[in-house]
Amino acid sequence: MKNEYDIIVVGACTAGAYFARNMAEKGYSVLVLEKSAKEDVGKRLDIFHMDKQEMLSYSVPVPQPGDRDYYHSFEYSASRSALGNWEKRHEHTVLVLDLAGYIGRLADWAEQSGVEFSYESEFKDFLFDDEGKICGVKAVKDSAEVSVKARLVADCSGIGSSVRRKLPDLYGVENFKIDGKSKFYVICRYIHFADKEKNKVTHTISWPYYKVWLAPQQDSDGALLGVGANLSFDYAERSLENFLDTIGLDDYTVDYIQKGATPYRRPPYSFVADGYICMGDSACLTKPSNGEGVTAAWYLSKIAVDIVDKAMQDGKYPTREALWEINPLYQSTQGADFATLLAQLTGAVDCTKEENDYEFKKSIIFKDNLLNSKKSSKFADALSLAGGLLGGVLSSNISIATVKKLLHYSSIASKIKKHYRAYPANPEDFPQWEIKANELWGLAGTMADVLE
Numbered sequence: 001m002k003n004e005y006d007i008i009v010v011g012a013c014t015a016g017a018y019f020a021r022n023m024a025e026k027g028y029s030v031l032v033l034e035k036s037a038k039e040d041v042g043k044r045l046d047i048f049h050m051d052k053q054e055m056l057s058y059s060v061p062v063p064q065p066g067d068r069d070y071y072h073s074f075e076y077s078a079s080r081s082a083l084g085n086w087e088k089r090h091e092h093t094v095l096v097l098d099l100a101g102y103i104g105r106l107a108d109w110a111e112q113s114g115v116e117f118s119y120e121s122e123f124k125d126f127l128f129d130d131e132g133k134i135c136g137v138k139a140v141k142d143s144a145e146v147s148v149k150a151r152l153v154a155d156c157s158g159i160g161s162s163v164r165r166k167l168p169d170l171y172g173v174e175n176f177k178i179d180g181k182s183k184f185y186v187i188c189r190y191i192h193f194a195d196k197e198k199n200k201v202t203h204t205i206s207w208p209y210y211k212v213w214l215a216p217q218q219d220s221d222g223a224l225l226g227v228g229a230n231l232s233f234d235y236a237e238r239s240l241e242n243f244l245d246t247i248g249l250d251d252y253t254v255d256y257i258q259k260g261a262t263p264y265r266r267p268p269y270s271f272v273a274d275g276y277i278c279m280g281d282s283a284c285l286t287k288p289s290n291g292e293g294v295t296a297a298w299y300l301s302k303i304a305v306d307i308v309d310k311a312m313q314d315g316k317y318p319t320r321e322a323l324w325e326i327n328p329l330y331q332s333t334q335g336a337d338f339a340t341l342l343a344q345l346t347g348a349v350d351c352t353k354e355e356n357d358y359e360f361k362k363s364i365i366f367k368d369n370l371l372n373s374k375k376s377s378k379f380a381d382a383l384s385l386a387g388g389l390l391g392g393v394l395s396s397n398i399s400i401a402t403v404k405k406l407l408h409y410s411s412i413a414s415k416i417k418k419h420y421r422a423y424p425a426n427p428e429d430f431p432q433w434e435i436k437a438n439e440l441w442g443l444a445g446t447m448a449d450v451l452e
Contacts, residue, residue, distance in 0.1 A: 001118045001141065004149040005031045006312065008137055010123045010163045011156035012041055015280030015297035017106035017115075018060065019154055022305045024113040028312065031148065032107075032115060033139055035122040041107075042100035044260050045188065047071065047218055049204065050102075052093040054295045058302060061109050062095075069101030071218045074203040081360035082209035082353035084247045088360065094204070096216050123157065125166055132168075133317070134275035152308065152318050155278035156297075159183070159263055164278050172273030172320050178284065181446065184211075184264035184291050185236045187257060189225040194251040196221050206290070208345075209356045210243035211236070222255070228291060230447045233259060246353065262291045266339060266441060269434055271330065272323035277304060288342040296334065303329045321427060328423040336420035343413035343444040350409075351402045364406075412444045 012034035
């Protein structure tokens, strides 16, 4: 480890390795600090699922049959109602991969472009110059504190947000803690059904009402039974019990259990500040529909690479103003879509099982290819929602109280989307935008609010 680099990336998982590789390809010296030992990175889960087409679109290494991190693949995912009906399909090729193995592959890929990795190196704080701007980090390596200078610090530190939370108040990026109410608690059971042929799991099936899913695992004769919930692991277990009492599964044995958490709240309103950018779980970049955050982080990173390059060319210091364009390019696109869905889904789960079943039947919110459907006009979307809800009331399938909640959340979601699409092009207009955004999210509430 040298005492100065162009860029320091904190975190060696999927977000950190991807950004590091892309910046090294631009000719910058990049150091990745990772607090874990190399062999332990990514060990929190044995497997993960990845959309093959998305991997191709981000030009990352794609494991092939026979590779050490490849298990198998499937061609579509499905979701069902709270009563197990009206299946909705999402057509895509999904790879079943070894998480630690794939993270190791990304690290090797980054090193091929000149990225330097320092494992068992824990970030402690920022270095600041005489003007109070970030100019590097303090870290602990081999029980000794070291100071390493850099023009840009990229925070890919994960759900603990150890880097972002060290930012001074009013530095430009929110330094909130991702607390218990802002997490999605995930429990994965690696199981085998007693009747393996009858219950062979060849693709992911989810029940959004319970946040439960069945998916392929590394053993083609087994399955992954997952559940996620806000509030706590105990609440997640109760959600699974509710699912089993209602839907039920044939007899199975549990081989082992893994637990983890993912962010489930809106991201910071701004990702950049003087000499700083945050990505990945530290920036709460996860898909509201399923909690997957790998490709969401890559999306932001892909936007950032060229802007960071421009801001740092010829030895320049990347100021907040020079990095600002990253914000509107992300927030007005994927950010707006995710924010809209996050607000909508709060209302979609605040109903009875029978009402959720009707919502599936009439494709109210729950649709085939939820995030990949063809765009329609706002008027057509509103008309479809209103028509479906009116039909539910007239047929006594949806209560008036639930209709009011759905219309409320859908209305707020629409306003949030419009607001994000109008994200300010410069920092001077941001404070007024932030005030309005806070008002809208206050009206939207959260999943945790509904559960409590």
